[in-house]
Amino acid sequence: MQLNYLANLSHYVPELIVCLTMVMTMIVEATYENGEKSKPLMYWCSIVGLFCAFVVLCLSLNQPPTTAFFNAVVIDPFSTLMKIIMVLGTLGAIWLSHSSNDIYNPVKPEFIMLGLGVLVGGMLLASANNMLTLYLGIETLSILSYALASLRKNDERSSEAGLKYSLYGGISAGLMLFGMSHMFGVLGTIQFNGMAQNIANLTQNEILILIPSFLLFFVGIGYKIACVPFHMWSPDVYEGSPLPVTAFFSIVPKMAGIAVLLRITISFFSNDGVMQYSWLGLLQVIAALTMTVGNISAINQRSIKRMLAFSSIGHAGFMMLGAIVLGVDGVRSVLFYGIGYMFMTLAAFAITSFIQNKYGNDHFERFSGLIYRKPMMAIAMTIIMFSLAGIPPFSGFVAKFHILSAIIKQGYMTLAIIAAINSVISLYYYLKVVRLMVFKEKEDDGEIIGFSFVNQSVIVMLVIPVVVLGLFWAKIMAVADGAKLFIQ
Amino acid sequence: MITLPSYLFISFVLFICGLVVMIARKNIVAIMLGIELILNAAALNFAAYTKFINQNLDGHIISLFIIVIAAAEAAVGLAIVIRFYQIKESIHIDDATQLQS
Numbered sequence: 192m193q194l195n196y197l198a199n200l201s202h203y204v205p206e207l208i209v210c211l212t213m214v215m216t217m218i219v220e221a222t223y224e225n226g227e228k229s230k231p232l233m234y235w236c237s238i239v240g241l242f243c244a245f246v247v248l249c250l251s252l253n254q255p256p257t258t259a260f261f262n263a264v265v266i267d268p269f270s271t272l273m274k275i276i277m278v279l280g281t282l283g284a285i286w287l288s289h290s291s292n293d294i295y296n297p298v299k300p301e302f303i304m305l306g307l308g309v310l311v312g313g314m315l316l317a318s319a320n321n322m323l324t325l326y327l328g329i330e331t332l333s334i335l336s337y338a339l340a341s342l343r344k345n346d347e348r349s350s351e352a353g354l355k356y357s358l359y360g361g362i363s364a365g366l367m368l369f370g371m372s373h374m375f376g377v378l379g380t381i382q383f384n385g386m387a388q389n390i391a392n393l394t395q396n397e398i399l400i401l402i403p404s405f406l407l408f409f410v411g412i413g414y415k416i417a418c419v420p421f422h423m424w425s426p427d428v429y430e431g432s433p434l435p436v437t438a439f440f441s442i443v444p445k446m447a448g449i450a451v452l453l454r455i456t457i458s459f460f461s462n463d464g465v466m467q468y469s470w471l472g473l474l475q476v477i478a479a480l481t482m483t484v485g486n487i488s489a490i491n492q493r494s495i496k497r498m499l500a501f502s503s504i505g506h507a508g509f510m511m512l513g514a515i516v517l518g519v520d521g522v523r524s525v526l527f528y529g530i531g532y533m534f535m536t537l538a539a540f541a542i543t544s545f546i547q548n549k550y551g552n553d554h555f556e557r558f559s560g561l562i563y564r565k566p567m568m569a570i571a572m573t574i575i576m577f578s579l580a581g582i583p584p585f586s587g588f589v590a591k592f593h594i595l596s597a598i599i600k601q602g603y604m605t606l607a608i609i610a611a612i613n614s615v616i617s618l619y620y621y622l623k624v625v626r627l628m629v630f631k632e633k634e635d636d637g638e639i640i641g642f643s644f645v646n647q648s649v650i651v652m653l654v655i656p657v658v659v660l661g662l663f664w665a666k667i668m669a670v671a672d673g674a675k676l677f678i679q
Numbered sequence: 680m681i682t683l684p685s686y687l688f689i690s691f692v693l694f695i696c697g698l699v700v701m702i703a704r705k706n707i708v709a710i711m712l713g714i715e716l717i718l719n720a721a722a723l724n725f726a727a728y729t730k731f732i733n734q735n736l737d738g739h740i741i742s743l744f745i746i747v748i749a750a751a752e753a754a755v756g757l758a759i760v761i762r763f764y765q766i767k768e769s770i771h772i773d774d775a776t777q778l779q780s
Binding site for chain 2: 322323327330333337338341344345347348350352353355357358361362364365366368369371372376379380426427
């Protein structure tokens with residue numbers, strides 16, 4: 192029995208590497224003397240650890256799907272690809288935290304440790320196969336995120352962000368658990384495949400209990416994705432948190448939430464029936480609302496960080512459309528969207544971060560005339576904005592195109608029209624940045640220290656995939672196509 | 680013999696109490712108490728369902744996990760509340776208005 196358990200660990204190498212890296216960073220942190228400012232060894236330790244995890248994940252992409260730990264977690268290409276996205280996102284956020292002044296120097300080690308912990312939670316969530324692992328993943332993700340949000344502990348805004356995050360998080364986790372308990376009672380098991388089998392044949396009364404339970408259950412996932420009725424925390428938390436934390440939040444917890452939403456939708460609701468009808472109806476309404484509210488609220492923002500926060504709500508709505516498709520088309524376009532979104536978000540936040548380091552705030556006007564000062568960065572930002580808005584030669588366009596074609600194939604014309612209108616709305620505020628950078632006079636001539644040669648080349652390296660994925664998308668799409676869900 | 684509906688009724692009452700506390704009280708610590716009530720309602724449900732409907736241990740194990748995780752969540756939450764109190768000298772939810780919403 193025990194030996195069986197240990198043998199299962201061989202499927203769980205990436206998570207183990209991340210956990211060990213977390214422990215290693217703690218040990219390394221303890222070796223520094225008090226008051227020592229820069230801790231390069233810690234930074235490199237975490238980078239190397241995450242890189243190892245990335246390589247192992249890439250190598251295991253083509254392996255046959257299995258389950259581990261008595262069916263508690265499932266390791267399939269879908270979860271592996273999601274984990275790759277999350278690992279890369281964490282890697283980028285740690286690099287960003289290293290060069291950002293937004294987190295005070297002495298607490299940077301905490302960012303690395305807590306960030307790695309959140310990553311472990313996200314990986315658990317991406318491969319959850321029963322209700323217990325789902326709950327554990329969501330809570331690992333949330334509890335560490337509360338601490339991350341209030342990382343700048345002497346700052347009023349940061350601790351308020353943490354407070355709001357923890358209150359909303361606690362409430363939604365409680366509601367989700369209450370829904371889950373009734374689902375467990377009616378369906379009789381916590382294993383996803385058993386629940387899915389029992390969902391196919393229900394009596395009238397059981398459906399009457401299950402529908403509100405699933406509604407409550409959705410609160411928990413919806414809060415992680417930040418979709419509309421549960422999005423109120425998101426702009427405040429994103430604004431109050433330090434910038435690297437914001438970049439991290441808009442990638443890792445969001446992708447983990449999307450992954451679990453896809454898995455739940457496809458494993459539970461693939462059969463026709465009342466349950467499928469109501470769940471898909473709920474998702475359609477919420478996806479449409481999420482896109483619209485996110486994009487319309489983004490229009491009137493002064494701070495780039497807050498604008499990116501609202502636009503990430505809009506993108507989450509777009510990714511939810513992929514879950515409605517209920518099939519291979521939806522899964523692969525969401526994965527492709529996620530890969531592109533990760534690169535675009537990281538690069539946009541990186542450029543914003545360096546501007547903010549220089550001026551102390553990140554209002555739109557700080558970007559004016561950037562093209563005369565740092566042409567390379569201005570071009571990079573322009574490409575990212577075009578790609579986020581979904582303009583042809585970039586990856587954002589290909590991703591949006593595939594999601595739209597998938598939902599049109601399923602016959603959801605209204606949703607497709609709403610999504611297309613939202614793309615047009617988002618164009619307005621994305622192009623505002625471009626207009627300021629190109630057509631406005633520059634404000635001052637001061638050197639922006641953050642844009643050193645190394646940092647500029649990292650940003651260019653983040654932008655190259657955005658362009659390449661837009662032009663030669665077939666290869667990555669084939670990888671995403673192979674990333675099938677394994678329901679066991 | 681206490682039957683399943685009685686357990687469900689008690690947990691439902693707990694759930695409603697928690698919701699009311701969260702909506703009505705303006706004190707942050709009271710809101711966290713409300714969250715605990717909801718979590719306990721869920722734990723009670725799991726234990727009751729596993730006793731009466733399926734005889735395996737799943738529900739009991741989930742209840743144990745809920746207790747542990749609720750403690751962790753309360754610890755982190757209270758730490759943040761203490762930070763907030765040291766900065767603002769108040770634990771009233773209406774004082775958390777620094778961030779525009």
